[in-house]
Amino acid sequence: MKEKHVKATLEFLHYVLPDFTILNKMLQSDEFKLHKLLPEARRIVQSLCANFMQEEYIDDTINKLPDITNEAKWKIVSEVYAGEEAAVISRSMVPHERESFLKRCRQWYIEAVNQIGKRINFDDQILRNLVSLDPRKLKNNQSTISAGNALAHRFSHMVTSKSMIDRQWRSLYFNREFLKKAPQGITAFWLHVSEEDSYKSLGEFACQLLALPHSTATVERVFSxxxxxxxxxxxxxxxxxxxxxxxxxxxxxxxxxxxxxxxxxxxxxxxxxxxxxxxxxxxxxxxxxxxxxxxxx
Structure with missing residues (x-):
């Protein structure tokens, strides 16, 4: 391929698109993935921002999009990262072509972050609390102790007693022995919890939450x-x-x-x-x- 900027652009896309493929597969999945949506979107946004923004402005626990429009927080054009293969090709370009290519990459990053922000609310309390349903988070003590109460209040029509859900969640949160023996998969885990008398109401409530739709992809497949x-x-x-x-x-x-x-x-x-x-x-x-x-x- 003779045109260096064309080859560099293709290598750049080869570098950035896999993350969006992962996010798209998650949204198109037949299985429950809402508990993974926010952490995965956060990881992708942080990765994109790190390619053109100064690292001190990227929060590890972002609950909202970084201020990507503030040029004072950007790296200089020559430090914009477009992937290793694209970087090698860009070094052989004449200065003005390389600068133009890296500016286009930076603009692509900015637009990508904006588009993710339009589709996913990083400050959404439901998505943040659904993360705590992940068995790995519970087992590694990374869930939020108030998540059970918050979800019970938000979906109060699905529970008979919010206080019971809160009490059982807090009990499960500290029951290391039970969590250690429970299955890893999220569906199998909460089915296992629902079979335990001490956590029956919580397990049944969680199983109902696992039926929450995260896209229309499954319905569209049925029509197909x-x-x-x-x-x-x-x-x-x-x-x-x-x-x-x-x-x-x-x-x-x-x-x-x-x-x-x-x-x-x-x-x-x-x-x-x-x-x-x-x-x-x-x-x-x-x-x-x-x-x-x-x-x-």
Whole structure:
């Protein structure tokens, strides 16, 4: 590639874009990721700011965006960091081309931080308290002792007693032995907590919080699956069957391996269905979208 500034720009993008890919995957995930959103966004913003701002102006525990518009806090143009590969290429440029390239990189950083700030509120109390649900934070004593009470007040419609949630949270917070033996994954951890009588209300409340949506990506995937299944060739596919197909797709991700037990259940269900409904009855039943089950397996 002959144009140095083009090659340097591509290397710069190769350096900065992976962090945004990580953030995008988090927002598009089917699993609960809200407890990781704020720490990850904070890390990315700090990393971006460190590339063009003086380090003394970057707070390690930022609860709001740094003042990136204040030029007095910027590094001089020659010290703007664009990644190792881009830096090597930029050193071989003539001075005015190198200065222009680094200014463009700095402007890219500023716009990136602004765009993150528009989408994520670093001072949002809900996001800050949801971080404490992370089992690793609890086990390493990095959670906030008041998080349980704060979440119970914010989602008071989901609890029967705010004081009970607060009491159980504080008890769990200091129960090192229980935390040490609990599973690592956030869903498995709070299911395990809900099975303990001493923390049953807290565990059930936390499991409800894990159902909070963090984007529309999951819903959009369902609509895409509907389009893939209800095609022109399958336009008479009933609602009950379509729902069963989508549920199966959601529950059995990846490679599905059958076994004799599943085959036996399928055969029993299939012949039971055939015996109970004629072709006309099945079509009418599925399109009416009745609530009672089709099969007794």
């Amino acid at each position: 699956k509907v389009s893939l299944n209800k095609t022109k060739c399958r336009n008479r596919l009933g609602l009950v069957t379509l729902e069963a197909v989508l549920t199966t797709s959601q529950c059995f991700k990846g490679n599905f391996v059958s076994d004799p037990t599943l085959f036996e259940l399928y055969s029993k269900a299939f012949y039971s269905y055939k015996a109970r409904f004629s072709d006309c009855d099945r079509e009418r039943y599925e399109n009416e979208d009745q609530e009672q089950p089709l099969l007794d397996v």
